[in-house]
Amino acid sequence: MAHSLIRNSIKSINPKFLSTLSVHRSVRRLGSVAAAEEEQSSSSFTFSSEGDNVYMKAPAARRKQSSSVTMPMSFMTGSIVGKRFYKEVKTREADDGNGWTVMLDYRTLKTPAKRPLKLPTLSLAKAIAAEWEFQQIDGIRPFTMPLMRLSCTALERVPVTRPKIIENLINKFNQDLVFCRAPDDNDLTTVVHDRQVEKMGPLLCWLESEFGFKPVVYSSFFGGKQEDGLVMAIEKLLKNTDDCELAAIDAIAASAHSLTIAIALVHGKLQIEEAIELIRLEEDLQVDRWGLVEGGHDVDVADLRVQISSPVVFLGLSRNI
Known part of the structure; x- marks a missing residue:
């Protein structure tokens, strides 16, 4: 059922048409408390690498040797932010055997709180990996990653x-x-x-x-x-x-x-x-x-x-x- 929903949804949505959401009109404001908490805590997040990990964090003082890429926290902005900093996207089982993670090259993707993005099923992990694989070389388009946003919300914002x-x-x-x-x-x-x-x-x-x-x-x-x-x-x-x-x-x-x-x-x-x-x-x-x-x-x-x-x-x- 889920795979059928994905196929039908993808067929009905033109990526180029999605980009007009921010060009022709104001972006729809999300009314959910979870989304509001995300925007109140930070207007942007940063992808940074530490060893074998990639994590998202709130913006901090710029370091001289930073490999981070900053992009808006709201996944609905139609903006192109940063450049694609990875070549390969894949999934693998979590280190503790409980869930699945997404890999950007050799780095493990993490949440804004520096926790591994541990997903409950391989199907969801592959779908989120597909969102990252879709990103173009010229930049990352957060508004094309709704499953990534929902996963971060479910893993971090909802429990709190x-x-x-x-x-x-x-x-x-x-x-x-x-x-x-x-x-x-x-x-x-x-x-x-x-x-x-x-x-x-x-x-x-x-x-x-x-x-x-x-x-x-x-x-x-x-x-x-x-x-x-x-x-x-x-x-x-x-x-x-x-x-x-x-x-x-x-x-x-x-x-x-x-x-x-x-x-x-x-x-x-x-x-x-x-x-x-x-x-x-x-x-x-x-x-x-x-x-x-x-x-x-x-x-x-x-x-x-x-x-x-x-x-x-x-x-x-x-x-x-």
């Missing part, structure tokens, strides 16, 4: 900020995209309302059957108030996730503006394209009515597809699905 991540997700649950309905009292919004009822209805029914509480829908821009029982059930589910699963849910929810869609994707209730259709429902109706803006709507679709598909693929690879 888990309570904050869950709190942030629960706080935004009442404003979930799938609970919102456009007013049905005028010609301009009735079409949107009817499509929301049609497309969101099955997901709400699943949510009720899965957790035992009927979701509340609303028309207020500021959201509504869900039953405490439903909120507590969702919070319990999040607390029982492993680090990779929580990192995936957090990343999807930030891009989808919906914890419900994130959970449904992770639990197999929704496919990637179905999720994208729900997220873009209102905007796609506007495009159908007024037309598509080239360099705007099409870039948004490509950006969203990367943001939604990457965590799903990452989670599948981390479980060898």
Whole structure:
């Protein structure tokens, strides 16, 4: 399943088209707490070599004999940073036999905290190695390495900020995209309302059957108030996730503006394209009515597809699905 998702995602994403994400519009800001923690701790990281290791670290005072390459911490900048400083990329089993690592030439890739990038499966290690192998000689493009970013988040940020991540997700649950309905009292919004009822209805029914509480829908821009029982059930589910699963849910929810869609994707209730259709429902109706803006709507679709598909693929690879 994971390999099929990767093939489909790669076929639908043109690397040259991805580079327009930073050229034609402002980069989408990630709303996840894990991502926010990364950007607060450092605006950039450094690849440095010490013996047989390569690690990422926060910027420090420049040394006279530095072999480091500095690049933005945000993996979504479309910038080309530094030059490719390695020739060969490969994977190998971790020294302790527990997990897999990525090698850049003879050096082991490490996380920002100088820990080996120890990955749970060979499939995920090979996928991340492919991201590094894709980098061109003229420079490294961080925005083409979403699996690398998610892996660092799951290995380092989630264990440290888990309570904050869950709190942030629960706080935004009442404003979930799938609970919102456009007013049905005028010609301009009735079409949107009817499509929301049609497309969101099955997901709400699943949510009720899965957790035992009927979701509340609303028309207020500021959201509504869900039953405490439903909120507590969702919070319990999040607390029982492993680090990779929580990192995936957090990343999807930030891009989808919906914890419900994130959970449904992770639990197999929704496919990637179905999720994208729900997220873009209102905007796609506007495009159908007024037309598509080239360099705007099409870039948004490509950006969203990367943001939604990457965590799903990452989670599948981390479980060898």
